[in-house]
Amino acid sequence: MHLSALPSGRRILLAAAVATATALATTGPVTAAPDTSAPASDRQQQYAAAAAEYGVPQNVLLGVSYLESRWDTHTGQPSTSGGYGPMHLTDAAHILATPGSAHVDEDEDPRGDDSRPLKLDPATAAAPKRETPLPSASLQTLDAAATLTGLDAGTLRTDPAANIRGGAALLASYQKALGGPVGAGTDPAAWYAAVARYSGADTADAAAAFADEVYDQLGQGATRTTDDGQRVTLAATAAKPDRSRLARLGLRNAERPDGLECPVRLACEWIPAPYEQLSDDPGDYGNHDLADRPKQQKIEYIVIHDTEGYFGPSVDLVKRADYLGWHYTLRSVDGYIAQHIKTKDVGWHAGNWYVNAKSIGLEHEGFAGQGTWYTEAMYRTSAKLVRHLALKFGIPMDRQHIIGHDNVPGITAANVGGMHWDPGPYWDWSHYFDLMKAPFRGTGTAKTGLVTIDPDFATNRPAFTGCNQQPPGVPTPRPPAEPCPSRGSSAVVLRTAPSPDAPLVNDLGLRPDGTPDTMYISDHGARASAGQTYALAGRQGDWTAIWYLGQKAWFLNPASAPTAKWATGFVVTPRPGKATIPVYGRAYPEQAAYPDTIPYQTISPLQYTFAAGQRYAVGGVLPGEYYRAVSFDGSAPGDRTVVRGENRYVQVQFGHRIMFVNLDDVLILPSPVGAPR
Template identity: 35%
Template sequence: MNLRMILTGAAVLPLSLLVGQPAGAASADPMADAFAKASSTYEVPRDLLVSVAYSETHLDGHKGQPSASGGYGVMHLVTAKTLDKAATLTKKSASVLKSDDAANIAGGAAVLRALADELKLDAAARKDAGKWYQAIAKYGGASSPSVARLYADTVYEQLAQGIRATTPGGETVTVPARAVTPDRGPYAKAADLDNPSTLAASTDYPGAAWAPAHSSNYAVSNRPTSDAIDRIVIHVAQGTYAGTIDWFQTGPRPNPTSAHYVVRSSDGAITQTVREKDRAFHAGNWNRRSVGIEHEGWIDNATWFTDTMYRSSAALTRNIADRYGIPKDRTHIVGHSEVPGADHTDPGRYWDWTKYMQYVTGGGGGGTNPHTPESVCGTGYKVIDSSALGTAGTVFLLYNADNGNNCVATIKKTSLGQATATTAFLEVEGKPRVTDTGNFEYYAGPVRAAAADKCVKWGGKAGASTYESGFEHCGS
């Protein structure tokens, strides 16, 4: 007799029905279960696996539709790269890996484990999330070490912050915040695009990192002398920050693509990939007249459009508009879908144009800081370096070539008009550190010192984030 069945007259009923549970009941937490199973099967730390997926897609498989760079599913398995490798390792078809969340998660875990094996991580090392850094950097498939580092750093920053995400099916997946020291290995020597250092001085927008697009993805020009710049075009990348930068750096290819800037969702970080004088390939017939700004995320998932992203992008748009005399209105600041002849739909229905334009024009409840590092430090000072202080602000190092002085100013991005703890400091080698610290409404500083022939250490604090450089910028 089958102990799981009970005879009732002529009917044979499953025991599960008699106790109120439907036979073969689906799990209430299918994605959480899929992460747990894949983690156990391939010995990839569960929280790290979720962090990779969240950094890639916010746990949204987009119903099997690909990203702009050809990636599928929650783990963003890329055609001809990780997708094919996952198919080989899991013995599942590409179509299943594209459309089934559990299979996709297993495929991503299998690829990560294979990369760990290539790095010769033993069982003990595989239990240490920090040891997976190089495998994760390779998983992203970046074409340059600097973008690979950017990709992996994003995953570890997400792990440190913790995750509480709602899937398209309504399930909540969580990861507790945990501090992990990543073992970057050779990537420690790669350029850190989150700390652009002197690269900031070479960009058109102060504070932006510089990661040049492949020469086939834009046209060298001499704007605005050759062509007037009178439009700013807003895009959504259908991909991640690191993935978009890497896509612009990849070429040549049949569909050359780029934008002048890319903005990150989590903290509003900005990377410039094409000079404003040059024509990025982003808006068809409007390439000659426009500056293009890509935003990390997908048009069908509103979670990517953070207030921090809006504020950061709006500040960039305002800066561009001021420099070229572009009116700050919806005729001159448009979405990709509004470009004549465009066949794209971005930024999509979740993009909040009302909020964005309020920030561009300086409205929105004091959402923009009226002060700039140049206005704080004074005439003659130019930004030569900067570092983001999380989402709370940015600390800037400036130099005045006329008198040989440096200046540091910390410009707040949040809690504007409210007195909150903010700090700026400057230390000339061989001399005491000078610090301006207190509860300030908009900025800390200016902290000035003569350092024409000396190295300087500089930094600041806003909110919970602190930055301190080593001795650098010697002689400037």
């Protein structure tokens, strides 16, 4: 959500860390002779061959690779951490060469409260005052693997068999340096510390958490088809890990103060966001608001963001009172979590004050549109954290309540075009919810009136353009818009008719002139994402239509390779006699609910049309609420109170973003009633 190019001082720091990491990784190399013969054609055989060559138990090698990449190649593209291939061999040169895309040059006010607007200076994000480096051990394992195997860096990045050999060589070198037994037939339990070292973590708890995940996976086993069509199996193996060598890694112990809101088994640290007054004006403060949730107001949402930058500088920014605040940041390389704001307090992160006041914000190290991928380690810790928070606060684990920043509506028609679109189409929502133990399931039939989007992530590869070309949130491409790398995606593309040649649908919030949206990566108004549930509008051949932003929108959904599941639930439609009804970006109370001490917050409709005959999926019924917070010390009249009215709203999946309609304007119906047949 935040960051720009790395400052020069950080480049020097990283370069020094690269040299250190390379030296550490190559200490005591395993002396297996490089095998330059053609790699085995089968991925399973490639793991077996590498394990035998470098003396690593095959299931340990498979387990580590699964926790790094789920055995995927990602078509040779790097992760946010600069990691390549199934073994996630890291290359700091990628980190040094890839700038962030500061979101602060857009029109979104992250606070999203027009009673107290917050406009950030782009220079704030461009030059953080403090620098927090990435853990040095994570920076340049690719060079260490090249030294150990004799293979060149380019081959290690792009050739899966070579990449697996490089990972095996690294694991064996770590095991030897730790004084552990080396050999393909050695006890997997004895490799725990080497596995922890492979994580690249800079704290003992983060390294141990990664290793624990690997050994949990060994116990469960796994079988899946990779993104390049290879079937790989990890046989379930019971192994009680030997943690006796973990201390030899010499990693620091992160402080875990009382009140830290993370599951016990996750690596988590308290790095507080400041709450400070910035001038003599009590209304000039940052970077969040004090509250007493859920006593004052129920927490309804968890908002998933990406940082649009790297972990260290992002954490530096959240430590600034003149910036914006969110609750947690997660690191790519190992899934490490930093908490910044107590969940009882309100962060400034979603660009919509109604959502901010009722949500918890998680920032994930990564980029929405640069073609890099989110790591399995980060997906796993994030899913565990979200599940923990959802159970604690009674938040339903569905896509109506666990939402992306790209699903948050603009507060008024004027704000819609500037809303952010992270974590973007390359976030794997289906896998994320599987890890949350809340998988997307079909709950209906073709006659029950709802569909839940759920394409196969690995094979669903929309032809997006413009990755790396300009910052997120700007829907007009700089010509020519170059094709993005071929990547798996959670998004399906929506068209005006059941044909691959039909134009994409229009989003008036992004394109007020009514022109079709495009395949440009940030032009996100003609997409539906995995887990989102929509009202069925029709079917024709291999195509399915949904109601979307006031129009029928068609997506390819063949029975042989479905991209959605049938669902059942509830829908809304305008009450009889209403030709159209307004749609809102926030569910505020009516004017009569406000005391004299609190100014009325206008209920302003968005630019979309909800016409008679249309239907939209229900996400819940909510009270009209407004949390008043405009002064540092709570001295403003009515400050730190919740205004509640008689108005009730229905949350609907109106487009890619959730929106709200007044309960008095609609009928709520079981989805099979009136559904297309």
